[in-house]
Amino acid sequence: MVGARIDRVDLRRPDLRAPFPRRFARRLAGATTLELTRRAKYLLATLSSGDSLLMHLGMSGSFRVAKAGVSAPGRGARDGDAHDHVVFHLASGADVVFNDPRRFGFMDLVRTARVDRHPSLKGLGPEPLSAAFDAGALADACAGKRTPLKSALLDQQVVAGLGNIYVVEALHIAGLSPQRRASTIATATGAPRDSARRLAAAIKQVLAEAIDRQTSTRYRAERFRVYDREAERCRRPRCPGVIRRRTQAGRSSFYCPVCQS
DNA sequence: ACCTCGACCTGCAAGC
DNA sequence: TGCTTGCAGGTCGAGG
Numbered sequence A: 001m002v003g004a005r006i007d008r009v010d011l012r013r014p015d016l017r018a019p020f021p022r023r024f025a026r027r028l029a030g031a032t033t034l035e036l037t038r039r040a041k042y043l044l045a046t047l048s049s050g051d052s053l054l055m056h057l058g059m060s061g062s063f064r065v066a067k068a069g070v071s072a073p074g075r076g077a078r079d080g081d082a083h084d085h086v087v088f089h090l091a092s093g094a095d096v097v098f099n100d101p102r103r104f105g106f107m108d109l110v111r112t113a114r115v116d117r118h119p120s121l122k123g124l125g126p127e128p129l130s131a132a133f134d135a136g137a138l139a140d141a142c143a144g145k146r147t148p149l150k151s152a153l154l155d156q157q158v159v160a161g162l163g164n165i166y167v168v169e170a171l172h173i174a175g176l177s178p179q180r181r182a183s184t185i186a187t188a189t190g191a192p193r194d195s196a197r198r199l200a201a202a203i204k205q206v207l208a209e210a211i212d213r214q215t216s217t218r219y220r221a222e223r224f225r226v227y228d229r230e231a232e233r234c235r236r237p238r239c240p241g242v243i244r245r246r247t248q249a250g251r252s253s254f255y256c257p258v259c260q261s
Numbered sequence B: 001a002c003c004t005c006g007a008c009c010t011g012c013a014a015g016c
Numbered sequence C: 001t002g003c004t005t006g007c008a009g010g011t012c013g014a015g016g
Helices: A024-028 A114-117 A135-143 A149-154 A164-174 A194-216
Strands: A006-011 A034-040 A042-047 A053-057 A062-067 A086-088 A094-099 A106-111 A245-247 A252-256
Touching: A024 A053, A024 A106, A024 A149, A042 A114, A053 A114, A106 A114, A135 A149, A135 A194, A149 A164, A164 A194, A164 A252
Parallel strands: none
Antiparallel strands: A006 A086, A034 A042, A042 A053, A053 A106, A062 A094, A086 A094, A245 A252
């Protein structure tokens, strides 16, 4: 998309999780994508028009690139044509197709000068892979929180961009229980405890590995350390524990009761 | 201010 | 086989 002009946008339904903004397709037509960036779980296309296109994949959203015409309705039953909701027709001849069966995805247009003030972006915590995110920042964000660590890490204001799987994975690496009270990784003076160091490092590790896997293999990612491994042996070397599953804040946590506390 | 829960929507796997 | 149930990687608003 970068450097390519958007000739036309095909909007096949009025909404995803929320309605598309007014005149969505018309505001995009003719604009060139200058830059594609990311903030937390949001994708951001900066356009020559002065607008930025804000996008979220939700749980089931995906983009694919097709040659012009391939994704036109009625052309071959590729998986999920019924869920192709937006098609960006580029001047290069490529079509960028957004597919989202569950429609938990999201798109909006914002003036580029004001992206940081968009309701979805303001208030987000630090990027976990940035230097700004370290044990001190994590400890500070958790200080005083009575909520479980699991919930704190899913809170995008504490740290931006972690979802259920990577929270669960990071807690296992750090040897911390998902049920543990968040405030216990900070001290009264604000100095990070060793647990905060381990957790911050584990978060960075888990994300770096995930990104690396995505870029190095086209095929299904390796399974996770604990996620979706209920009743299996803990994979930490020499740990005799058996992985348990437990619902927290409406979502599944997986953890080893022996090495995570 | 902080927290938990349900709702949003479809697809899929497991169980009967 | 066919039906029902429960669960899924996210976010938001309502309510305690």
